[in-house]
Amino acid sequence: MSTEKEPLFSPKNLKLLTEPLGKSNPITIQVLGVCSALAVTVKLKPSIVMALSVMVVLAVSNVVISLMRKMVPPRIRIIVQLVVIATMVIVVDQVLKAYAYDVSKQLSVFVGLIITNCIIMGRLEAFALGNKPWPSFLDGLGNSAGYGLILILVAFFRELFGSGTLLGYHVIPQAFYDAGYVNNGMMILPPMALVVVGIFIWVQRSKNKDLIEN
Amino acid sequence: MRSFSNTYIFVFSLIMVTIVAVLLSFVSVQLKPRQEMNVQIEKKQDVLRSVGKAEKVAEAADKNSYIDEEFGKYITDSYVVDYQGNRVEADAFEVMLNLAAENRKPREERNYPVFVYSENGGEKKYVVPVRGKGLWGPIWGYVALEGDLNTIAGAVFDHKGETPGLGAEISTGWFQAPFTGKTIFDENGKFVSIEVAKGGADPSSKHQVDAISGGTITSKALEEMLIDCMEGYVAHFKELSKLKS
Numbered sequence: 184m185s186t187e188k189e190p191l192f193s194p195k196n197l198k199l200l201t202e203p204l205g206k207s208n209p210i211t212i213q214v215l216g217v218c219s220a221l222a223v224t225v226k227l228k229p230s231i232v233m234a235l236s237v238m239v240v241l242a243v244s245n246v247v248i249s250l251m252r253k254m255v256p257p258r259i260r261i262i263v264q265l266v267v268i269a270t271m272v273i274v275v276d277q278v279l280k281a282y283a284y285d286v287s288k289q290l291s292v293f294v295g296l297i298i299t300n301c302i303i304m305g306r307l308e309a310f311a312l313g314n315k316p317w318p319s320f321l322d323g324l325g326n327s328a329g330y331g332l333i334l335i336l337v338a339f340f341r342e343l344f345g346s347g348t349l350l351g352y353h354v355i356p357q358a359f360y361d362a363g364y365v366n367n368g369m370m371i372l373p374p375m376a377l378v379v380v381g382i383f384i385w386v387q388r389s390k391n392k393d394l395i396e397n
Numbered sequence: 398m399r400s401f402s403n404t405y406i407f408v409f410s411l412i413m414v415t416i417v418a419v420l421l422s423f424v425s426v427q428l429k430p431r432q433e434m435n436v437q438i439e440k441k442q443d444v445l446r447s448v449g450k451a452e453k454v455a456e457a458a459d460k461n462s463y464i465d466e467e468f469g470k471y472i473t474d475s476y477v478v479d480y481q482g483n484r485v486e487a488d489a490f491e492v493m494l495n496l497a498a499e500n501r502k503p504r505e506e507r508n509y510p511v512f513v514y515s516e517n518g519g520e521k522k523y524v525v526p527v528r529g530k531g532l533w534g535p536i537w538g539y540v541a542l543e544g545d546l547n548t549i550a551g552a553v554f555d556h557k558g559e560t561p562g563l564g565a566e567i568s569t570g571w572f573q574a575p576f577t578g579k580t581i582f583d584e585n586g587k588f589v590s591i592e593v594a595k596g597g598a599d600p601s602s603k604h605q606v607d608a609i610s611g612g613t614i615t616s617k618a619l620e621e622m623l624i625d626c627m628e629g630y631v632a633h634f635k636e637l638s639k640l641k642s
Contacts, residue, residue: 258401273421273424284432
């Protein structure tokens with residue numbers, strides 16, 4: 184690690200923030216955290232709340248682990264990571280229950296299941312344990328933003344075609360329904376989330392051939 | 398990689414869990430009043446939903462005060478009765494909040510809360526809360542009865558963690574709507590409750606609704622819950638309808 188002071192938003196640091204949005208996206212490239220991506224993306228609103236929750240949990244956990252990285256005994260590091268993540272998740276869950284009760288009911292167990300979201304432990308283990316707090320914070324933000332981006336895109340298509348609404352507001356005009364358009368009930372079911380994520384992966388890889396594994 | 402002694406690991410873990418415990422207790426204590434208020438508002442909303450009110454909640458700017466206002470306007474009376482149908486000195490809302498504890502007692506010793514709905518002094522409807530055990534956790538609901546204390550005016554159900562798409566369907570409209578218009582007493586005045594019929598309800602029956610395919614355990618649990626929680630009201634309902642006729 185270099186000892187000279189780096190600017191806060193050096194190209195290297197910015198890359199931590201932007202790369203997970205595209206070519207190292209946790210969902211479409213690393214295929215992590217797919218479980219929750221399938222479950223909460225029926226509607227846009229819970230997806231946004233889920234994305235924000237993961238963002239808070241991942242960014243804060245990354246910083247906390249990074250601050251402790253020299254104190255944590257390697258033999259119990261996984262336990263320490265889990266304790267930090269679990270603490271953050273409980274705090275987020277409690278705050279949601281107090282200030283966004285309806286959404287927290289819709290998300291139900293999935294907020295609790297952020298604990299087992301592979302992205303978070305993956306970032307703590309792979310990045311925060313070996314890097315300073317600030318890059319870790321950016322890495323956390325970047326990865327959770329990459330996760331959230333896919334979540335929100337999937338939810339956008341599922342809510343639009345599955346319920347004809349966006350954030351609960353009807354966007355498909357009544358005239359369409361009168362002309363015989365029907366909401367696609369399949370979009371509401373989890374398998375279609377998998378298909379939508381699959382399409383994203385396909386589109387991304389056909390645009391950027393470097394991502395295709397041999 | 399540095400090596401750490403076992404003592405260090407123990408001390409480290411101890412300090413870590415202590416900090417976490419203090420932090421979490423602090424958060425929990427701080428947020429508790431707001432969370433409890435959310436639960437109360439939700440219960441009020443469910444009582445109103447069972448009689449078809451509070452439908453504009455999505456448009457309300459301030460959900461909490463909207464629900465409070467509607468509840469105050471339409472729920473004109475609430476009281477608690479015992480198994481024999483005698484009035485008990487207790488707050489119906491308090492009893493409803495602690496329904497889980499109430500249901501652990503034998504039926505004869507429980508208190509039974511009743512909420513009376515009436516709009517502009519019109520016909521009264523009676524809302525009773527029910528609560529039971531589903532497949533994965535508690536299920537609960539609110540059953541509204543028409544003034545004859547026999548016909549169901551509406552029912553809403555909810556659950557803590559039933560299987561999405563299967564048992565969780567009890568909280569959806571298609572499952573709840575058929576309850577409306579069913580009767581809980583047969584023509585001889587015997588309490589028969591509502592049967593949640595697997596394989597589809599007999600359309601001519603006044604006491605059956607469709608069960609959920611794939612959600613049999615939750616369906617049966619809901620049926621049990623209705624019997625368990627409504628049976629205690631029978632004495633009170635009979636007395637009330639006698640007074641009316």
